[in-house]
Amino acid sequence: MKSELEIGIIGAGPAGVFAALSVKETNENTEVTVFDWQEPLTTLLPTGGGRCNFSYFETDIKTFASYYPRGSKFILSALTRFSMNDTVDYFEKIGIKSYVQSDNRIFPISDSAKKTAEKLLARGNKLGVKFIQQRVSHIFHDGENFIISTYEKDYRFKKLILATGGKNFKLARALKHKIITPALTLAPLEIAEKEYYELSGLTLKDVWVKVYYDNKKLLNLAGNILFTKNSISGPLIFKISSCCVYEKYTSENPLELQINLAGQNYTYIDNFIKDFRINSPKTTIKNSFGAFCPKNLFEKILKKEEIDGTKQISQMTNKEKEIILENLTEFKLHVTGKVIGTGIVTAGGVDTDEINPTTMESKIISGLFFAGEMINVDGFTGGFNLQNCWSTAHLAAISLLQEKK
Ligand SMILES: Cc1cc2nc3c(=O)[nH]c(=O)nc-3n(C[C@H](O)[C@H](O)[C@H](O)COP(=O)(O)OP(=O)(O)OC[C@H]3O[C@@H](n4cnc5c(N)ncnc54)[C@H](O)[C@@H]3O)c2cc1C
Incomplete structure (x- = not known):
């Protein structure tokens, strides 16, 4: 055992690499060694479908923090010290220009996670960050130093970022931190009503959804829902998967989604259809509700409810009208689970009660810092999870250097 190196970082994902850059940008003379068995930033490559959605345009820190269903309070200090704006500025400084998409997601102008990784790593190499491509198998704190072992050798550090x-x-x-049960989130969801998978490709735009579980209303959200060939998906569904990640929903006890397809209430549609019956009595039922529901979905609803859509609207019974209006205002889907093998971000992780939010330092072992997804902080889709990495990594790095003095 030798190498009296200064700072060790385990993990060369976005958080580990950004922590190394932040240390070096703050004090170039500090020696930083980053360990990973993979090539550095391998995990950045698939982000944003290869385009790297690295942050989200929202300048109010409290609003930004509200996009984290777990850790929204904890992350406030980190976001304050290194915000979306700071990230965009720093990226620009090292040659990664960016743009804001119409949904507020921020991407590099190159639309390339690979090029973004290359720029970050080029900066790291210029600043003299040392990367060691080895897995850390054991870790031990002897009261003063961290001794970390790879299969090849042992290293000793005074300060460590995990x-x-x-x-x-x-x-x-191994360092005695409590781990909140990890669970994968941001996943497409399976529904009991499999007949709607035939609508694969259909998007319900800006619909309001109420989510119930065990007869309790959990959520009231708006957004887009996409039907795929084996799931419902899209940002709104990812949000639901995130908020309900610890609910034990199954086919016996599903989540119930009540979707307002029409974007209108019952009375409004009722009045509309009264007038419509008078003005266009010969129009078929299936062609009368185009203003409130995509036609292919409406035909499926009619089939499911055993209503003859070829009948004229003037012949629609009161009972049929009620069933139709209920579907248009409270269309029900039952979520039975996540699509197996999906979910891109981990909820759970190192308990935030054991980390100082203003420094990212462990409350259990001094000199130990945490950054990125391993902390029990996770965000919705939109760039929040990478921003968590940049912000917590930066805060860990500057806190660690301040403590060094
Ligand atoms: C397909 C996909 C797309 C995504 N798209 C986006 C997006 O567009 N925007 C967004 O904000 N978020 C996105 N995310 C989430 C985002 O990628 C993660 O939140 C982020 O990568 C977490 O970074 P991290 O550095 O904390 O952890 P990781 O990226 O998981 O990196 C951890 C690193 O530690 C290494 N490691 C672990 N244990 C050891 C050990 N014992 N020894 C050595 N090395 C070790 C691993 O090999 C790994 O390289 C996406 C995730 C996925 C899977």
Whole structure:
């Protein structure tokens, strides 16, 4: 055992690499060594479908923090010290220009996660960050130093940043940190009403959805829902998967979604259809509700409810009208689970009660810092999870340097 190096970082994902850059940008003379068995920033490559949605345009820090269903309070200090604006400015400074998409997601102008990774790593190399491509198998704190072992050798550090992501908590556990049960989130969901999978490709735009579980209303959200060939998906569904990640919904006890397809209330549609019956009595039922529902979905609803859509609207019975209006205002889907093998971000992780939110330092072992997805903080889709990495990594880095003095 030798190498009296200064700072060790385990994990060369976005959090680990950004922590290394932040240390070096603040004090170039500090020696930083980053360990990962993978090439640095391998995990950045698939982000944003390869385009790298690295942040979200929202300048109010409290509003930004509200997009994290777990850790919204905890992350406030980190976002304050290194915000979306700071990220965009820093990226620009190192040659990563960016743009804001119409839905407020921020991407590099190159639309390339690979080029973004290359720029970040080029900066790291210029600043002299040392990368060691080895897995850390054991970790130990002897009261003063961290001794970390790879299969090749042992290293000793006074200060350590753990940034091992949402899949590996062994090292945090070895350092006596409590891990909140990890669960994958941001996933497409399966529904009991499989006949709607035939509508694959259909998007319901800006619909309001109420979510119930065990007869309790959990959520009231708006957004887009996409039907795929084996799921419902899209940002709104990812949000629901995130908010309900710890609910134990199954086919026996599903989540119930009540979707307002029409964007109008019952009375409004009732009045509309009264006039419509007078003005266009010969129009078929299936062609009378185009203003309130996509036609292919409406035909499926009629089929399911055993209503003859070829009948003229003037012949629609009161009972049929009620069934139709109920579907248009409270269309029900029952969520039975996540699509197996999906989910891109981990909810759960190192308990935030054991980390100082103003420094990212462990409350259990001094000199130990955390950054990124391994902390029990996770955001919705939109760039929030990468912003969590940049902000917590930066805060860990500057806090660690301040403590060094
Ligand atoms: C397909 C996909 C798309 C995504 N798209 C987006 C997006 O567009 N925007 C967004 O904000 N978020 C996105 N995310 C989430 C985002 O990628 C993660 O939140 C982020 O990568 C977490 O970074 P991290 O550095 O904390 O952890 P990770 O990226 O998981 O990195 C941890 C690193 O630690 C290493 N490691 C672990 N244990 C050890 C060990 N014992 N020894 C050595 N090394 C170790 C791992 O090999 C890994 O490289 C996406 C995720 C996925 C899967």
